[in-house]
Each structure stands twice: as structure tokens, then as C-alpha cells.
Amino acid sequence: MIPGDFQPQKPTGNQLAKLGVLGVVLLGIFIGIVLVLTFVISSWMGRPVIFGHDGPDQPIEFPHETHVEELGMDCTFCHRTVEKEAAASVPATGLCMTCHSSVGDDLEGITKMRSLYEDGRSIHWVRVHRVPDHVHFVHEAHIRYFSEKDGVEAKDVCATCHGDVASMDKVQQNRALKMGDCVNCHKQNNAPTDCVTCHY
Amino acid sequence: MVDSNKWGMVVDIDRCTGCQGCVVACQSENNIPINLEEHFNQRRAIQWIRIERYWEGEYPDVKARFIPIMCQHCGSAPCEPVCPVYATYHNNEGLNVQVYNRCIGTRFCANGCPYHVRFFNFWEPEWPESLKNQLNPDVTVRSRGIMEKCSFCVQRIQRSTRESERDNEILEDGDRGLNPACVNACASNSLIFGNFNDPDSTVSKMKEDAMQEGGRGYRLMENLGTDTNVIYLRKVGESVVEAPHG
Numbered sequence: 001m002i003p004g005d006f007q008p009q010k011p012t013g014n015q016l017a018k019l020g021v022l023g024v025v026l027l028g029i030f031i032g033i034v035l036v037l038t039f040v041i042s043s044w045m046g047r048p049v050i051f052g053h054d055g056p057d058q059p060i061e062f063p064h065e066t067h068v069e070e071l072g073m074d075c076t077f078c079h080r081t082v083e084k085e086a087a088a089s090v091p092a093t094g095l096c097m098t099c100h101s102s103v104g105d106d107l108e109g110i111t112k113m114r115s116l117y118e119d120g121r122s123i124h125w126v127r128v129h130r131v132p133d134h135v136h137f138v139h140e141a142h143i144r145y146f147s148e149k150d151g152v153e154a155k156d157v158c159a160t161c162h163g164d165v166a167s168m169d170k171v172q173q174n175r176a177l178k179m180g181d182c183v184n185c186h187k188q189n190n191a192p193t194d195c196v197t198c199h200y
Numbered sequence: 201m202v203d204s205n206k207w208g209m210v211v212d213i214d215r216c217t218g219c220q221g222c223v224v225a226c227q228s229e230n231n232i233p234i235n236l237e238e239h240f241n242q243r244r245a246i247q248w249i250r251i252e253r254y255w256e257g258e259y260p261d262v263k264a265r266f267i268p269i270m271c272q273h274c275g276s277a278p279c280e281p282v283c284p285v286y287a288t289y290h291n292n293e294g295l296n297v298q299v300y301n302r303c304i305g306t307r308f309c310a311n312g313c314p315y316h317v318r319f320f321n322f323w324e325p326e327w328p329e330s331l332k333n334q335l336n337p338d339v340t341v342r343s344r345g346i347m348e349k350c351s352f353c354v355q356r357i358q359r360s361t362r363e364s365e366r367d368n369e370i371l372e373d374g375d376r377g378l379n380p381a382c383v384n385a386c387a388s389n390s391l392i393f394g395n396f397n398d399p400d401s402t403v404s405k406m407k408e409d410a411m412q413e414g415g416r417g418y419r420l421m422e423n424l425g426t427d428t429n430v431i432y433l434r435k436v437g438e439s440v441v442e443a444p445h446g
Contacts, residue, residue, distance in 0.1 A: 086338075132301075133301065133340075134300050134301040134340050136338065136355070136358075138362065140362070140366070141362050141365075141366075144366060194291045194292065194297075195289070195291070195297060195299045195302075196291055196295065196297045196299075196351075196354055196358075197358070199299050199300065199301060199340075200297075200338075200339065200340065200351060200354045200355050200358065
């Protein structure tokens with residue numbers, strides 16, 4: 001054996017244990033970084049990239065497809081205040097009951113809705129579209145502007161921001177609705193970009 | 201109709217009875233947290249509008265003088281250039297705007313303001329359970345660590361302008377709830393709100409009348425050159441003295 005030559009040494013049990021611990025710690029850090037990155041990317045895009053990206057679960061499955069595409073109802077039939085007020089509003093169960101007191105007897109969701117109606121309680125829908133904090137978005141002004149500009153009815157304006165909800169089985173947010181998005185659109189349409197237009 | 205609006209207020213000191221109605225109206229309109237005694241003791245109470253009381257004369261011939269003081273919406277505001285994050289700025293309608301989501305709470309603006317009308321949220325705002333449903337949905341609830349101040353009820357201005365645009369009507373004085381909450385609440389019409397750019401508005405006429413030679417009009421701390429959008433009209437009567445604030 002030449003002195004100074006490389007001699008492979010078998011790691012001792014103690015060293016193996018240390019390496020194992022190091023490996024587990026590194027794996028933990030890696031998973032942590034991936035989770036943080038996912039969170040950051042999700043918040044940057046304005047919607048989750050892994051979990052729940054196809055929209056949240058609702059207490060009652062409301063198929064927009066059936067109501068809008070098959071039955072041809074307008075968005076404004078249920079979201080009644082959208083042309084008049086800031087909020088688009090979700091209807092009370094009483095409006096559902098105008099049809100569903102006699103339609104859809106064998107459906108689970110309808111049974112649930114009817115019992116809520118009889119108890120005088122409301123459905124706790126999970127909110128899908130949410131603008132960032134400190135923003136006051138007014139549906140009425142936007143609907144009015146776009147329906148005048150494009151010469152279309154109010155119900156055809158909704159898809160500009162909400163996407164094709166009519167064909168969605170489960171409603172999901174398809175536009176980030178972040179401030180850059182708002183400001184771009186405001187600039188293109190010569191709408192005011194003063195802070196106090198939305199933030200007050 | 202004028203191209204751009206310049207919102208402002210005229211405060212007639214002669215009419216003010218010091219009833220604090222404006223203070224209460226403002227508190228409830230703008231989701232201002234409830235000020236407890238300890239908040240006042242620490243000088244940390246939040247009041248977007250307050251009534252300052254002064255005594256005039258010697259006992260027994262004393263007279264109480266009241267001056268409602270809110271943000272003066274200065275044309276050349278000392279609070280604006282000191283903000284490092286542009287959270288307070290002047291918009292083209294003459295309003296001194298506080299942008300809550302930009303504010304990082306340096307409190308430089310409150311130090312700069314000579315009228316003491318900017319308030320810092322030292323605590324997370326709290327309301328008793330029974331009052332939670334009275335919060336105004338049109339106004340942001342400010343969280344701990346940011347500044348706030350009178351906005352001339354900008355939510356009402358925005359709503360009124362939007363509604364008048366919708367109906368293709370010209371927005372006039374007091375239309376569609378344009379007035380701030382304090383103006384609506386004032387029982388003696390001591391506060392008048394309107395558009396200074398519109399020559400036919402009540403405030404424009406009052407300003408023109410008051411600011412001419414020998415008129416009753418003055419601005420608070422006019423010597424500072426803040427060019428405020430609030431005009432005060434001094435007391436009428438035998439003992440006309442300039443309010444000690446000036």
C-alpha cells in the first residue's frame with residue numbers, strides 16, 4: 001500500500017445514521033420549498049394550481065349547464081340585482097321554488113333545497129369569485145358600459161370576466177381578477193384609474 | 201355641467217350648536233371603531249370629525265363657541281409629500297385620498313397635519329356582537345396599523361356620480377345622497393357640501409360671498425398656505441372675534 005493512496009473506508013453505523021437524518025431533513029426542506037412555491041404561484045395566478053383548481057364544492061350541486069344551456073335562462077334571471085346594484089346577488093330559495101316546487105322531485109339537491117326553504121333557511125354557497133381586499137367592484141357600472149359599448153344585452157357581458165359559466169358543471173374562477181388586470185382594462189376603455197375609483 | 205368636480209365644504213360657525221350629531225353620523229357611516237374612555241385618555245381616539253369647544257369671555261359672561269373640524273382636504277396638503285408609499289395623494293376632484301392598502305403606517309402624515317385630523321389604528325377595530333350588522337358595506341374596515349381620515353364620504357360621491365351617469369342626469373347639490381353623512385345629519389344646516397367648480401352650486405355662491413372683502417369666510421390656519429377645500433364662516437354678532445384657531 002502506497003502511503004497517501006485513496007483508501008475507501010466503510011462508513012460506520014454512526015455515520016450512516018447521520019447521513020440518514022441529513023437525507024430526511026433535506027427531503028423535508030425540499031417538500032417545504034415546493035409547497036411554498038405552489039402557494040406563491042397559486043396566489044400569483046389568483047387561483048389554486050393543485051387543490052381545488054376546478055372550483056370549490058358547493059353545498060348543493062347547481063348545474064349551470066342545465067339551467068342556462070338547456071333551459072335557456074338568462075344570468076339576470078337569478079342574479080337579479082346585477083344590472084342595478086354593486087353586487088350581483090344570489091337568489092333566495094323562494095326563487096328556486098317557483099319551478100322546483102313541482103320540478104326535480106327525484107334529485108338529492110332539490111330535496112335538500114326544499115327542506116331548507118321550508119325551514120326558512122338559506123343555502124350557504126361557497127364564494128367563487130373574490131376580488132382582493134379593499135376593492136369595491138360595482139357590477140352595475142361595468143354591465144352598463146359594456147352592454148352599451150358592444151350593443152349587447154346585459155346577460156352577454158358576464159362572460160367577459162366570469163368566463164363561460166353556462167357550460168361549467170362546477171363554477172370556477174377563470175380570470176385572476178388582480179389589480180393589473182383591472183387597470184389594463186380600465187386603460188383600454190378610458191375608464192378612470194384614480195385609486196379612489198375602487199379603493200375606499 | 202363642469203368638466204371636473206372640486207368637492208368642498210362650507211362650515212357656518214354661527215349656526216353650529218355643538219350637538220355632535222355630525223360626529224355620531226360619521227362614526228356610523230364610516231365604520232369607525234368605538235372610542236372608549238381609555239382611548240381618549242391615551243389621545244388615540246378616532247374621530248374623523250370632531251367639535252372643538254372654546255369658551256369666550258370671563259365668568260359669568262361666558263359664551264361657548266363650537267368649531268366642527270374634519271379633514272380640510274388641502275389643495276397643498278402637508279400630509280401628502282411625506283408619505284413614502286404614496287398612500288395619500290390628491291385626486292383630480294380635489295379630494296385628499298387615503299389609500300388603505302398602500303399605507304404601511306409610518307404616521308408621517310399625522311405628524312405633518314396641522315389640523316390633527318389623521319388617525320392611526322393602534323388596535324384591531326372591534327365592535328360588540330350586536331353592532332356587527334350595522335357596519336357599512338361600502339366602506340372598508342381599516343385594520344390595525346394604518347392611517348385613516350375623513351374622505352368626504354367618497355363612497356357616497358362615487359355612488360351618486362355613478363347613478364347620475366346611469367340616468368344621464370347632471371349631479372346637483374344634495375342629489376342622490378351626494379352629501380357626506382355629517383352634512384345630512386346636521387340639524388342646523390351648519391355644514392354645506394358641494395362642488396366648487398360648479399359656479400351655480402350653493403357652496404360656490406357662499407364661498408364667493410364669504411371670501412370677498414369684509415365677508416365672513418376664513419380658512420383654518422390660512423397662514424400655512426394649505427389652500428383648504430373647507431371654508432369656515434365666522435360668528436355673527438356683537439362680539440365678532442376671529443376663532444382662536446386662526
